[in-house]
Amino acid sequence: MSNRVNVNTHDPTGGIFAALALLGGTAAVGAGLLARRPHGDLAALESIPSRLVPARRSFPFAPSPTVDRRHAVKAARRLNRAAGLIATSVLLDSAVEHYRGAFSNKAMYTPIVVSALSLAASLHGHRDRNTVAHRMRDGVYALAGLTGVVGTGFHIYNVGKRVGGFSWQNLFYAAPLGAPAAISLSGMVGFLAERVRDNRPGTLPTVVGLPAGRVVGLLTSLGLLGTVGEVGLLHFRGAYHNPAMLVPVTLPPAAAALLGAASLGRARQPRPFTRWWLRVTGLVGVLGVGFHAVGVARNMGGWRNWTQNIQAGPPLPAPPAFTGLALAGLAALGLLQDQPDER
Template sequence: MGSVAIRRPDPAIRLLSAGAGLVHSAVLLDSGLEHYRGSFRNPAMLLPLATSTVNIAIDGTRLVTGCSTPDSSLRVAGQGGAVAVGLIGMGFHLFNIGKRPSGFGWGNLFHAAPLGAPAALVLAGALGAAADRAHASIISDGRAVGALCAAGIVGTAAEAALLHFRGAFQNPAMWLPVAVPPIAAAALAANAVVRRAQPTTAALLIVTAALGFAGAAFHAYGVSRRMGGWRNWRQNILAGPPLPAPAAFTGLAVAGLGALILIGRVRG
């Protein structure tokens, strides 16, 4: 009797799927809190919640099964919708900052609509699409995906630098997401250029992923320090440091590990 070949789930695809799902989850929770604080006064504020939810299901299915969802139209609509909504959201947020007195001054960059969340939605949609293309063997070496993850990590670090500068870096740990992830991003970009996966880069990405979890814990501690602490969570969770934001580091670093696996296969 002939044996039937069973295709084992690809770890690179699973890592890309997990990374995209984590970034979508961060966007869902962060946008949900921020837009709830804004009373959803613009109906378009519901769109990132809807697109993130759809893509979490798509990425979760691919993560568990190692395969893309059978309905290609759903995948294209979900991932394309995420990119489109993210770009539109960036436009809305830019308009929101620009129309305020002093325009793009420091005060408005600190306190007006953040640019990072819509950009993260664009990245998450693109990472989900990359996972599907890797599963279909349309992409194989991961260089473009690695560059995308590196750019996303740098952008997330820049947002952390802006908000931690607003907090006067009062805790020395606030320097970590500003210092470590850009180094990991530079290493990942360099690996993409030379087409070689280095163990040091993987270690830096793992540290960056861990910083996402640590950042969420620090933000939870920041909420607890506000008047009333977690007993007054309805107010403090909106006014304190954003709990879901650090998860973007974890998601992008995990996706970066998936890209690193694909890069390493070029010389396999």
């Protein structure tokens, strides 16, 4: 009795370039669709005194002439940039990992397309100085959030159906449980950016009736902790053979704690130490790419065998997720200081 094994003997380089071309085309189409100006009639309301503008929300906040909407737009654009950086990380990481899996399930194309759209939406939001939400950006970000939730379900199923179920072996080498949540983070941060923009002129930015700075800060803290959990599992798989592998599981949790404390504490505080720690966390994401590049070079054949070693890992695009979340945390601190909810 013999088992026949199908081996792909073709050079995969052409497939990689074709995939990149597909992704670039998707991003270009998404950017073109998002280029339409939204809510032109509502954008014009910013030039009208706030007492003459009907409320766009049902939240019982009285207009305040001291509120400068430019700060809210600045924070929203920061969040758009953060969402775009996280989407870029997801786009490249999922493309490599799912290409390695030969796209055995057609659903594996979904995070690539959705993260490309999220990146396009974020680039559009970065350029948008209007003080109203963009409906299509909202839709893309909501789709990204849903994609992450569904993807997590697929990955849980992938681990659970293997022999041994949720054993360490399967948690290490099956579909990574926490990876799809990254695209949900991109959608969450982008959706918050639109909520920060879309408030009645003359009022403090809010999200579902709560101060925007506090909501963004708390959710970003949770995002940091979730990302640390995924990194901790994979670095535990690597037995922390390099002491530098401890950095992304020690510095970001401290950043999450500091940001959470700032979100629950008094507003209008400069909090230089928290800002500094978030910047260091962002730097961890940048330096992580370099450390992972060294890890790829240590595989057999080094970078001369890049088509195989990039797939073998460690994953080059993964660390910048920390940078995106750090940017979101800095935007939250900016909202707390520039537009405090305390009187």
